[in-house]
Amino acid sequence: MTSEGEVLNKLRDAVLGYDSEAAIEAAKEAIDLKIDPVKAIEEGLAKGLREIGDKFEKGELYLPHLIMGADTMEAAIHVLEGHMSKAGLESTSRGTVVIGTVEGDIHDLGLRIVASMLRANGFKVYDLGFNTKTLDFIEKAKDVNADIIAVSSLMTTTMPFMKDLIEALDASGLRDKFSVMVGGGPVTDKWAKEIGASAYGRDASEAVRVAKEIMAKKRK
Amino acid sequence: MTAPNLWEVLDRACNTGPVMTGKDFDMKVFQTTTRLVKEHDIKYDPRTPVSSDEGLADEAWNAGLDLFREVGSYCISSGRLIRFDDSEIREGLKELRGEASVGEGGEMRRLTLRSIEDKKPPTIVCGGVIESNFPEGENFVKLYQSIAQEPLIDGFYVGPPLQSSEGRLVRSGTPLETHSGRSMATWVREAVRRAGRPGLHFISACTPAIANIAAADPVDGLRRSDGIVATIMPELKTDYENLNKVTFSQDYGCVKHIYNGGMIGGWAGGPEGALIVSIANTVMAIMVYKIGIGSSYNALGYLRASAPNYSAFVTRPCVWGSSIGSQALSRNTKIINTCIAMTNAGPGTEMQLQEITSAQCAAIPCGREGVSQGARRFKVRPLLGSGMENRFWGELAYALAGVKRDLASTIADKMLSRYEGTITRESDGGPLGYTFDEIYDLKTLTPRKQFTEIHLKMKRELEDLGLDFKDDPGGNS
Numbered sequence: 001m002t003s004e005g006e007v008l009n010k011l012r013d014a015v016l017g018y019d020s021e022a023a024i025e026a027a028k029e030a031i032d033l034k035i036d037p038v039k040a041i042e043e044g045l046a047k048g049l050r051e052i053g054d055k056f057e058k059g060e061l062y063l064p065h066l067i068m069g070a071d072t073m074e075a076a077i078h079v080l081e082g083h084m085s086k087a088g089l090e091s092t093s094r095g096t097v098v099i100g101t102v103e104g105d106i107h108d109l110g111l112r113i114v115a116s117m118l119r120a121n122g123f124k125v126y127d128l129g130f131n132t133k134t135l136d137f138i139e140k141a142k143d144v145n146a147d148i149i150a151v152s153s154l155m156t157t158t159m160p161f162m163k164d165l166i167e168a169l170d171a172s173g174l175r176d177k178f179s180v181m182v183g184g185g186p187v188t189d190k191w192a193k194e195i196g197a198s199a200y201g202r203d204a205s206e207a208v209r210v211a212k213e214i215m216a217k218k219r220k
Numbered sequence: 221m222t223a224p225n226l227w228e229v230l231d232r233a234c235n236t237g238p239v240m241t242g243k244d245f246d247m248k249v250f251q252t253t254t255r256l257v258k259e260h261d262i263k264y265d266p267r268t269p270v271s272s273d274e275g276l277a278d279e280a281w282n283a284g285l286d287l288f289r290e291v292g293s294y295c296i297s298s299g300r301l302i303r304f305d306d307s308e309i310r311e312g313l314k315e316l317r318g319e320a321s322v323g324e325g326g327e328m329r330r331l332t333l334r335s336i337e338d339k340k341p342p343t344i345v346c347g348g349v350i351e352s353n354f355p356e357g358e359n360f361v362k363l364y365q366s367i368a369q370e371p372l373i374d375g376f377y378v379g380p381p382l383q384s385s386e387g388r389l390v391r392s393g394t395p396l397e398t399h400s401g402r403s404m405a406t407w408v409r410e411a412v413r414r415a416g417r418p419g420l421h422f423i424s425a426c427t428p429a430i431a432n433i434a435a436a437d438p439v440d441g442l443r444r445s446d447g448i449v450a451t452i453m454p455e456l457k458t459d460y461e462n463l464n465k466v467t468f469s470q471d472y473g474c475v476k477h478i479y480n481g482g483m484i485g486g487w488a489g490g491p492e493g494a495l496i497v498s499i500a501n502t503v504m505a506i507m508v509y510k511i512g513i514g515s516s517y518n519a520l521g522y523l524r525a526s527a528p529n530y531s532a533f534v535t536r537p538c539v540w541g542s543s544i545g546s547q548a549l550s551r552n553t554k555i556i557n558t559c560i561a562m563t564n565a566g567p568g569t570e571m572q573l574q575e576i577t578s579a580q581c582a583a584i585p586c587g588r589e590g591v592s593q594g595a596r597r598f599k600v601r602p603l604l605g606s607g608m609e610n611r612f613w614g615e616l617a618y619a620l621a622g623v624k625r626d627l628a629s630t631i632a633d634k635m636l637s638r639y640e641g642t643i644t645r646e647s648d649g650g651p652l653g654y655t656f657d658e659i660y661d662l663k664t665l666t667p668r669k670q671f672t673e674i675h676l677k678m679k680r681e682l683e684d685l686g687l688d689f690k691d692d693p694g695g696n697s
Binding site for chain 1: 389393
């Protein structure tokens with residue numbers, strides 16, 4: 001008879017091995033054993049993804065590993081979520097982030113890294129990709145009831161679109177509903193303050209830390 | 221048989237290439253690259269920043285060619301693959317003529333091939349300030365005048381963007397950016413005229429194609445002896461903006477300047493994968509951007525270490541990859557290949573000169589034909605750039621001609637060990653440096669003593685390490 005600990009290890013190892021089939025099998029085993037799906041996610045799958053995130057920070061693994069790990073975790077969550085209450089499902093998420101690169105900017109590598117690191121740290125992430133129009137960020141954030149809109153820019157000529165986002169949120173009375181995080185090569189803390197953004201993340205690690213702080217304040 | 225011409229390439233990019241999602245393409249690049257690193261037994265060696273292993277360079281070339289043959293390239297605008305068979309790639313490589321010419325009149329320069337450890341000086345020293353982020357008008361003219369008045373400079377890169385146009389904020393893709401593309405070209409012509417070098421070559425690097433196209437003017441703007449930058453995006457990707465730049469350059473008959481590389485930490489994986497991808501990206505420059513047609517040259521640029529804690533271009537693994545990539549292309553192609561240096565330190569600092577030295581050690585002794593685009597601080601701030609670091613850029617390129625790779629490796633190792641520990645999140649990658657008006661007396665357009673002293677100190681130190689800075693390295697025509 002397989003123990004709970006063994007199944008949790010299988011879930012973690014499946015993520016570490018980027019093996020979606022093994023993750024799905026382990027998720028089914030967790031259901032058969034009546035393991036709390038929230039526990040299966042947090043102490044199995046997410047543990048594996050956090051290990052990948054730690055190795056990424058040390059330069060031992062790379063962006064594709066983060067993405068493959070997140071994909072593996074998502075495949076298993078699809079199996080588990082049918083057996084979870086809405087409250088249970090929500091409790092596994094640290095928060096919901098809509099992320100993308102602003103209009104006119106096609107630099108998406110940093111965006112992918114930040115999105116993957118947020119996923120690895122338990123955030124539910126909706127990645128709108130590069131060259132995203134201001135109103136599309138807002139529409140998506142409304143659709144998914146996001147906590148944070150995270151936007152990046154790699155060029156000084158696309159940074160003004162960040163300001164547009166804040167203005168559009170103000171104009172539509174939604175500024176208090178969504179926190180806005182900004183980042184990217186030329187973006188600075190000073191710029192973030194100037195345009196009235198909620199927070200600035202210098203790099204992916206800082207973005208995760210700042211997102212956690214935002215959520216901690218929101219949940220107080 | 222001939223290689224597919226540009227119209228056939230565009231047909232594949234826009235109409236006929238197989239459709240694929242971007243994510244699937246990225247993962248295919250990663251998986252294929254990971255496999256090829258193992259198959260070709262390519263291993264990063266941090267002890268030798270400038271490699272002398274020509275067998276490794278040839279393996280890297282073969283792996284890069286295999287990668288391009290297997291995965292092709294991807295147009296993100298159409299979601300289509302642009303692929304070529306083996307015979308087409310062979311024909312494409314034959315299009316390379318091993319020469320190009322830039323500039324006009326007394327400033328015309330002929331770019332020709334150099335070999336590894338060649339005593340021949342670099343055939344082009346292109347300077348500039350990448351993403352200068354300067355205010356429009358007089359100070360912009362003075363910045364490029366300060367570069368153009370340096371005798372070893374054969375041309376320069378004019379990177380986007382201006383802070384403003386007609387006093388208004390410039391946004392990407394808007395009409396004001398189109399207008400600023402034209403304004404920049406006009407001011408550059410004024411800068412080179414003031415420096416007494418009206419035919420000097422420049423490379424226009426506005427982000428949207430239309431801003432470069434608006435700059436085209438055989439008299440007062442971007443001439444046919446000037447160039448437009450088209451970029452290969454990480455990894456093996458293009459889009460309609462870049463294809464528009466290539467198409468216009470070919471139609472107008474100006475120089476194509478292709479910027480590509482491989483990124484450590486991204487879809488290429490580690491340093492070994494980024495090396496292979498950088499070579500595959502260059503093959504893409506030949507096949508998709510048709511660098512063998514017309515007067516064109518390549519800049520094998522970033523092997524950027526992209527990690528959460530920092531981003532940097534002149535790190536130890538980047539220098540290692542660049543040194544092997546230089547040799548791989550020099551030994552196996554007739555591409556005119558140059559180097560750039562995205563520094564973490566700003567102008568007027570010792571660290572920036574150390575980073576420039578590391579970057580060029582992996583280029584000139586390893587067979588690159590010259591240098592291009594100059595230096596910049598990766599973390600862009602306004603007014604960071606001057607003629608002073610461009611002077612060093614040129615003098616060092618000449619001093620490195622004929623230098624053995626072993627010596628280049630020793631020098632690069634010494635330079636890297638000075639600054640690599642300072643590239644941290646806490647330091648924001650390195651010292652900010654000084655602005656143009658701090659480095660130069662703007663009335664006389666001469667650098668201030670404090671900065672000429674740093675420059676001379678660096679040269680004396682490199683002389684002690686075995687370099688020979690000739691007082692007058694001579695012309696380059």
